[in-house]
Amino acid sequence: MLIKTLLNKVERFKSFVYGSTCVMLVDGVEALVIDIEPRRNSRPVCPECGKRRSVYDRQPQRFFEYLPVWTFKCYYRYAPRRVDCPACGVKVEALPWGYGKERMTFSYQVFLARWAKRLSWKETADIFETSWDTVFRAVQFVVDYGLAHRDLDGVTEIGVDEIKVFKGQKYLTMVYQLNAGVRRLLWCGPERRAKTLLRFFHEFGKERSAQIKFVCSDMWAPYLKVIAKKAPQALNILDRFHIMRAFGEAIDQIRRDEVRQLKANGQVNVLEHGRWLLLKRPENLSEKQTTRLDELLKLNLASIKGYLLREDFQRFWDYQRPDFAGKFLDNWVTRTLQTDLEPMKKVARMLRSHKPLILNWFKAKGQLSSGAVEGLNLKAKLTMRKAYGFKTLKCLQIALYHELGKLPEPEYHHRFC
Numbered sequence: 001m002l003i004k005t006l007l008n009k010v011e012r013f014k015s016f017v018y019g020s021t022c023v024m025l026v027d028g029v030e031a032l033v034i035d036i037e038p039r040r041n042s043r044p045v046c047p048e049c050g051k052r053r054s055v056y057d058r059q060p061q062r063f064f065e066y067l068p069v070w071t072f073k074c075y076y077r078y079a080p081r082r083v084d085c086p087a088c089g090v091k092v093e094a095l096p097w098g099y100g101k102e103r104m105t106f107s108y109q110v111f112l113a114r115w116a117k118r119l120s121w122k123e124t125a126d127i128f129e130t131s132w133d134t135v136f137r138a139v140q141f142v143v144d145y146g147l148a149h150r151d152l153d154g155v156t157e158i159g160v161d162e163i164k165v166f167k168g169q170k171y172l173t174m175v176y177q178l179n180a181g182v183r184r185l186l187w188c189g190p191e192r193r194a195k196t197l198l199r200f201f202h203e204f205g206k207e208r209s210a211q212i213k214f215v216c217s218d219m220w221a222p223y224l225k226v227i228a229k230k231a232p233q234a235l236n237i238l239d240r241f242h243i244m245r246a247f248g249e250a251i252d253q254i255r256r257d258e259v260r261q262l263k264a265n266g267q268v269n270v271l272e273h274g275r276w277l278l279l280k281r282p283e284n285l286s287e288k289q290t291t292r293l294d295e296l297l298k299l300n301l302a303s304i305k306g307y308l309l310r311e312d313f314q315r316f317w318d319y320q321r322p323d324f325a326g327k328f329l330d331n332w333v334t335r336t337l338q339t340d341l342e343p344m345k346k347v348a349r350m351l352r353s354h355k356p357l358i359l360n361w362f363k364a365k366g367q368l369s370s371g372a373v374e375g376l377n378l379k380a381k382l383t384m385r386k387a388y389g390f391k392t393l394k395c396l397q398i399a400l401y402h403e404l405g406k407l408p409e410p411e412y413h414h415r416f417c
């Protein structure tokens with residue numbers, strides 16, 4: 001029996017043996033079915049206390065889906081015993097290859113989840129001729145396992161960020177670990193309220209929170225409040241990525257207002273397609289785009305002024321000394337407040353009120369890699385884009401943990417894929 005030999009090489013269950021194999025119809029489809037029997041004189045394990053108990057009775061045979069073989073679906077067939085446990089009562093025995101009412105074996109779930117990391121869930125379902133829901137359950141199993149078994153020690157640098165999800169103003173709060181070599185998603189939860197981040201700290205625990213040295217965040221007031229309260233020893237840094245994002249949003253606002261104004265005045269709308277020129281850094285523009293930008297710059301529009309103010313601010317990041325950087329910041333804020341660009345003035349006021357936290361960036365320079373949050377944020381957005389069919393927040397959270405959590409998987413001595 002070659003199949004049994006192979007199976008014993010791949011996966012062995014201590015108190016069970018592989019029996020006969022056959023090809024038969026399962027749910028109307030031809031499949032390979034492998035019988036499993038308990039080893040003689042072995043006693044079943046109680047699922048609640050984990051102790052070996054005597055047999056109460058046996059249930060009808062059940063199918064457990066295993067990894068496909070040559071595109072044939074493959075099942076274990078086994079009649080579970082019920083244990084007669086003096087402590088827990090009569091229960092269906094615990095099995096080493098599956099759990100509860102789930103029809104998939106552990107191995108098959110890990111197999112599907114691995115493919116679901118490389119492909120979209122839909123593609124994974126199509127290739128293995130199964131449903132999207134089955135793939136979802138497999139990923140959920142692996143994520144639950146990973147969250148329960150991951151090591152949370154040594155987290156000293158974290159980043160807090162929010163991402164917009166679905167349409168409208170729904171947010172997920174993301175907490176990343178930023179330590180070099182272990183950049184991963186630690187936690188994500190719905191909304192971006194103080195309550196949300198409080199829940200993270202609560203789950204993370206007091207002792208671990210006390211180990212945090214750096215927190216990168218944006219200027220969102222509820223976050224700042226919670227960080228100051230729950231990790232008072234940490235240096236809270238408003239990093240470059242988050243600050244420049246505020247600039248980007250301000251420029252976009254100015255441009256949109258101006259487009260509306262130009263249209264109302266019946267002027268030719270030069271800004272309609274100029275959005276990306278203004279959002280991009282000059283060094284990232286093509287030659288043709290640079291020429292167009294030069295023309296735009298001649299028009300003395302509000303958008304252009306905003307653009308130039310942002311470009312001017314970039315110099316801020318080149319300072320080595322916090323005190324010089326602070327002076328530059330004051331100066332820039334004063335100049336900006338004298339303009340009539342309301343969205344940019346808003347940025348200026350925000351910078352002024354968060355000056356100490358912004359200058360922390362210089363204190364942490366060299367110790368904290370800037371751009372780490374940005375990179376993870378980008379990955380999260382890619383996951384969401386790949387997330388065709390994620391209808392609920394719960395689904396999306398599981399996908400994000402799966403892709404970004406660097407979670408440990410159940411261990412097998414054979415690597416299936």
Ligand SMILES: [Zn+2]
Binds near residue numbers: 087
């Ligand atoms: Zn028991």
